[in-house]
Amino acid sequence: MKMVKILIIDDDDSTRDTLTTYLKELNFDTYSADCGKKGIALVKKINPDLVISDINMPDISGLEVLKAVKEIDELIQVIIITAYDDMDSTISAMQMGAYDYLEKPVDIKRLKLSIKRSLDNRQLSQKLVSYIPKPLSDADINKTIVGKTPVMREIFKKIGQASATRVTVLVQGESGTGKELIAKIIHSSGITKEHPFIAINCTALPENLLESELFGHDKGAFTDAVRDKRGKFELAGEGTVFLDEISEMSFNLQAKLLRVLQEHEFERVGGEVVIPFKARVIAATNSDMQNLVQQGKFREDLYYRLSVLTIFAPALRERRNDIEMLVRHFLQKINTNLHKNVRKIPNEVLKMLIDHEWRGNVRELENTLMQAVVLSKGDVLEKENVLLRKNQTALIDKQADGSVPTLAEVEKNYINRILESVNWDLNSASKILGVSKATVYRKIEVYGLKQF
């Protein structure tokens, strides 16, 4: 078998000698250089598998060595050694593609582990072809909706139809399926694109505040109304009002919204002037609206007004053929945002991603990849960094007395755990739990949960 070549670059004689002796004992074909320039020359000559370089050297820095090495051959792994705890150069080194960094004095056990992992990574990286195209511009990334399955093609068609007129659109789908993205693309690809896109979540505020957010108010309309305020309906102009979680809107406001849609005009709270309504409404929900209408929980007439054009955003598990394309898209997006370079995916990892349940749909996929990229050091999406949700949340905990908890107890504990994990940020908790914020509030009340 071919011996693994390691090059040590360090101006400090004793570090260089110690490492050389140690690595030779481990049967590596070991070389060394006492400055950056000689090191780079040697890299060209011997083509090592791994370079271990000090960061502070008199001629050129370890960061410059790293850059040069990666230009010579991207597959050469680089481990950087820092003399003190220098955050900035550590971050730069990792962003520039160093596999790891170690602090001086070098802990031999850590070095050994790091060498092993970097060489494994090199082998894996060598076998895989690069998978992810070069970064896109920010604007392009956020405006792209990915999919090639028949359901998604249908959605693209509907987006096209919707964007050519100001027709009202209802987008339905589970949490994280891309409802807001669809709304934004309808807005930005058609006649509304030069105008504002104004989003409001119908669960974010109590009823009276939501009303004044939407309609605006005149000075003196209520105690806190110290000046006139324009509402979202006015601010949207000829653009789009995105009403998220529409199913949670109170009956009272449903009636008022219906009037706006029918009359194309409205008044501010406490105001007399009639203001024309020119914007287009896109509403979204993760409830089954028809069902809510049948149960008398949502006004039928408003439902018909809103659903002139209805788009069903499919659950990710119903379009698994899109997963590979989405993974590629998100890695590109995440690499750009985080200045990382994770571009290769082992088949085993891809299969794992395609087979997963994805209860949190596209958002869960994106978050999972984000976490994996943050944890990955080389250019490979490593299996151990892809943490799927079923591994993260432990199954049922037994009660202290060993008995199995009731459903209510499980719910209570689970909600509590999620709240703790997001520091009681109700927005995040409601997203993770897949229910509205109002529901989270109610459960907190019911179970008497408290933040400590």
Ligand SMILES: Nc1ncnc2c1ncn2[C@@H]1O[C@H](COP(=O)(O)OP(=O)(O)OP(=O)(O)O)[C@@H](O)[C@H]1O
């Ligand atoms: N088809 C897709 N292509 C690319 N990115 C997508 C796609 N679908 C969703 N996303 C991305 O996934 C994330 C979640 O999407 P979005 O916020 O639109 O979901 P949602 O249905 O509104 O979720 P929620 O019900 O939780 O509000 C966003 O970052 C979005 O850009």
Ligand SMILES: [Mg+2]
């Ligand atoms: Mg949303």
